[in-house]
């Protein structure tokens with residue numbers, strides 16, 4: 299097999315991304331600059347360690363790049379400490395678990411079936427296999443986190459760490475309430491803002507940094523950067539680990555977290571990706587990104603409202619962020635089939651469990667949509683109404699190839715009018 303084949307496939311994937319309507323809530327499109335850095339010669343360099351203290355020679359230039367990434371991320375989120383080396387969101391979370399917990403310690407996260415993430419205690423993930431997970435849930439009636447119940451669970455179970463954050467929750471979080479109960483039981487509070495990071499950075503959603511001891515994120519969802527992860531500590535970080543801090547307690551904790559990433563859970567950092575992260579943060583600091591982030595939320599609100607007007611049921615009745623979870627029960631179609639038929643019409647999304655789902659994770663009763671990627675394509679409120687019509691036609695006619703083909707052509711021509719890649 300020749301490597302040419304891979305480039306042919308990359309070209310095909312580029313066409314798919316260009317022509318299709320991307321509604322996967324966790325995806326986005328990076329700028330040409332981010333792409334260029336991610337595909338650069340930096341991939342050749344080993345740089346185990348941190349700027350100024352590496353285990354390899356020749357890191358002088360790499361050090362400057364990583365410093366810019368760190369400083370830009372600090373400025374973007376107002377964080378006191380940042381580690382930009384985690385290869386992904388899951389890797390960032392693994393490092394936090396290693397830094398904060400011993401195997402077998404109890405952790406509390408949002409139930410996976412209620413919008414939580416695999417790394418928040420799922421039985422098939424390290425977080426559930428090596429630790430002792432308990433979960434809080436959303437209300438059946440309104441799809442929102444039941445804060446009273448969450449606090450009662452925390453008081454009863456006394457987890458050593460509480461995780462606030464989700465992959466399929468369309469509402470903002472009350473971080474203060476989480477902190478209140480964490481303080482009461484002496485727990486560490488970690489926020490995982492992988493999904494809404496870009497919206498939080500621009501002040502559109504509540505900021506977890508003043509309340510949470512630790513904040514982790516991915517850099518490739520609403521933050522619109524390269525695929526990667528990151529760990530942050532806030533200014534008011536109060537040392538929850540009982541370490542003696544002579545004066546700079548932040549420095550002390552930075553050593554703990556730096557050590558948990560390398561050598562704790564990773565080897566050499568991906569410096570090409572760290573360069574791409576630096577560009578991501580610099581882009582996100584711009585005023586254009588503020589306009590983008592506002593448009594993401596406006597689009598999500600119009601899309602969810604338009605879907606509701608067409609008879610779709612949205613969990614919690616709407617959205618505060620970039621995503622929405624659709625309960626398909628009244629449409630007599632499963633999440634699995636909906637995902638498939640939408641794909642036939644060039645609309646990409648993912649099947650998703652809904653809270654209290656009566657179907658398995660492989661079938662599901664829901665689908666999840668997000669507007670981060672379509673907003674990058676330049677789609678606005680009036681396009682969201684069109685998307686709701688496309689989705690409605692497809693879901694009403696899952697076996698009618700004529701309808702599916704017609705919608706696909708309409709999707710393709712809409713996307714053709716919004717060019718994507720300059721390379």
Ligand SMILES: *Cc1c(COP(=O)(O)O)cnc(C)c1O
Pocket residue numbers: 324385386387388389414415417463464465490491492493516526527
């Ligand atoms: C996406 C996501 C992650 C994992 O990110 P990967 O980069 O895929 O490892 C972790 N936590 C939450 C809440 C997420 O949404």
